[in-house]
Amino acid sequence: MIKAIALDDEPPALDILQSFCEKINTIDLQKTFTKSEDAFKYLKKYPVDLLFLDINMPAISGIDFYKKLPHKTMVIFTTAYSEYAVEGFTLSATDYLLKPISLARFEQAVEKAYTQWKTQNQNPEQQYLFIRADYSLIKILLSDILFIEGLDDYLKIHIQNQKTIVARMTLKAILEKLPEIDFVRVHRSFIVSISKIEKVRNKMIHINNEEIPISASYETTFFALLNKQ
Incomplete structure (x- = not known):
């Protein structure tokens, strides 16, 4: 309750x-x-x-x-x-x-x-998605997701210490499946895992040696969310 x-x-x-x-x-x-x-x-x-x-x-x-x-x-x-x-x-x-x-x-x-x-309040180990890719349903732990990249009607799901998964899906569709408290859209082409952010500098997010841009339309919401962490 x-x-x-x-x-x-x-x-x-x-x-x-x-x-x-x-x-x-x-x-x-x-x-x-x-x-x-x-x-x-x-x-x-x-x-x-x-x-x-x-x-x-x-x-x-x-x-x-x-x-x-x-x-x-x-x-x-x-x-x-x-x-x-x-x-x-x-x-x-x-x-x-x-x-x-x-x-x-x-x-x-x-x-x-x-x-x-x-x-x-769910156990993080029980939080996961099943994503259809490579003619299979692949289980992905939310805690392993680094960031998600959108390419037209396809996604590249970048996962910690695992092969990147490519799936036919939109960013909007997958964002609806992700917990708002853990994931945030920062660009028309990117969703990031908040816990995986290493630093933010010059409107660029650094995650696992990758740089992800923050677009102007998502900037205010993104920084407000970071300030509440």
Whole structure:
């Protein structure tokens, strides 16, 4: 079950979140807070899996609060102002809920968080893909993937200490099968494993003696994700 807290300066908004959480058996809303300093003290002592976080608060914005967190935590932003959505997703938020929040939309956001949580809590040795290549289905451990290169309708999957696998598949299709927390697209032709990055210099990612470019359209999301590691 997902452990969660909620922070919102308006108590009625917290009451709604509390009532919604009570209707969903995959989430345990442990506490609610109206003051950011109280929530921050709690999180330093008791890390949780998920944070429901209002963006427009008087003392500190939810976005600035999230950037200060000492632990890596999933976040679902809540706000009455749609203009904050882009910045929220730049921070790799799990979801963004616009007030007033419906139960159906809330359930959808929590389901996304639950899927992400299950992926993060699987045994890494059990995380794998079956890829069709060389007239076979080949099992590939996600922990062995260095990066993936897209060539039109083909992929080259570069694997640690193994032969590169060439498969007829698109980058978009394989990205949907990969856990968001571990893999990120950095270029129209490249997906990289975050854990395999050795260094980033001059907008080039270095992995296993290979240099992978970061394109302008993926740069903001990529660096925001690195800052949350």
